[in-house]
Amino acid sequence: MPDAPMPTKDRLIRAAADLFRTRGYHGVGVADVLAAAHAPKGSLYHHFPDGKSDLALAAATWASDEMLRLIAASFDGAETFEAGATTLCYKLAKLFDITGWDTCPIAMTLFEGPDNEAFRAHAEHIYDGWIAEVLDHAERLGLNDADARAKAEHLFVLIQGGWMLARARRSSDVLRNLTARI
């Protein structure tokens, strides 16, 4: 196989992340994931003994890592917090247009799981990770503790809300317009 040596486990995670993001946890059957990942059922339950829920947690973690990279890429070259935040919004808008990102992938994947508490806790952990990443950059760029935290959480809220409205309107402009309110 000359082109795609990606191991089965990774294929499963990516396919699951994609599907869960657009259709939600219960909207996707394991058969869908298997078909998208070109993997047989046996592989899924080998790599993820707890099955679908296990896979969803891994998919959410993977999606979160992507988001953390996006945050880092946005703030790394920035000279002010506002500049970094603006870049992030524009990158998200672009991603929205290209991949049809519908809403927050974490919300779609975890906010309707079977065992509610484990999923909720994972979502909280992931969201706090995003906010912490932004907060680090805010402090690096000179903001004091309290201000940095407030601005990091504010940006999180704006993006989450913007994602929702952008999906309903099918327009990434919503995300770009967020920059006026940072």
Add this chain to the structure above:
Amino acid sequence: MPDAPMPTKDRLIRAAADLFRTRGYHGVGVADVLAAAHAPKGSLYHHFPDGKSDLALAAATWASDEMLRLIAASFDGAETFEAGATTLCYKLAKLFDITGWDTCPIAMTLFEGPDNEAFRAHAEHIYDGWIAEVLDHAERLGLNDADARAKAEHLFVLIQGGWMLARARRSSDVLRNLTARI
């Protein structure tokens, strides 16, 4: 029948709205709704010929009407836009504590439907209705057109994002803290 004169159709809509709000469209089976509404299957398909999707649309509309009433109640006695918006956030926080409102009921109900486009269009219509309601109050309270629209959409984004973080953290404080950013 001395105690519960609420017609079956209304019971179905309310039960569906409650369940969809907390577990999402695909997370709820029609059997769940039927059990919660104490209604037999025949009634559902009599009142909603298209079945589950039909019911979900009606449930979303009902949930939206509740939200519109909440907006009206918050702004009616307000003397400034900020005062009304603040009241709205506090009312939502209270509701979050009492009923365990998890996230936006419209998002949970409509953002993963079977026929995507019809559901998305309905969500857009409902969201625009919320924003229009806030916008009316904003203009009534003296804001000019452009300013009123910007603030109405900003409030929408804040609440949507706040809902998400509040759910992940299981804390209504997030919603109350929004008032500092209106």
Add this chain to the structure above:
DNA sequence: GCGAGACTGGACCAATCGGTCTAATCCTGT
């Protein structure tokens, strides 16, 4: 009181759900 439409009750159905199981195959260290 009677006939017709509105509504209820629930048996029933094919399809799909997530998950289990075992045989075959691949891969790697020796």
Add this chain to the structure above:
DNA sequence: ACAGGATTAGACCGATTGGTCCAGTCTCGC
């Protein structure tokens, strides 16, 4: 070359899914 764990392959399972269907019951206008 070979042993043995890691991985794949897919047949198979009981439970549940959304949906259909029709016999019964209620509630009107007449």
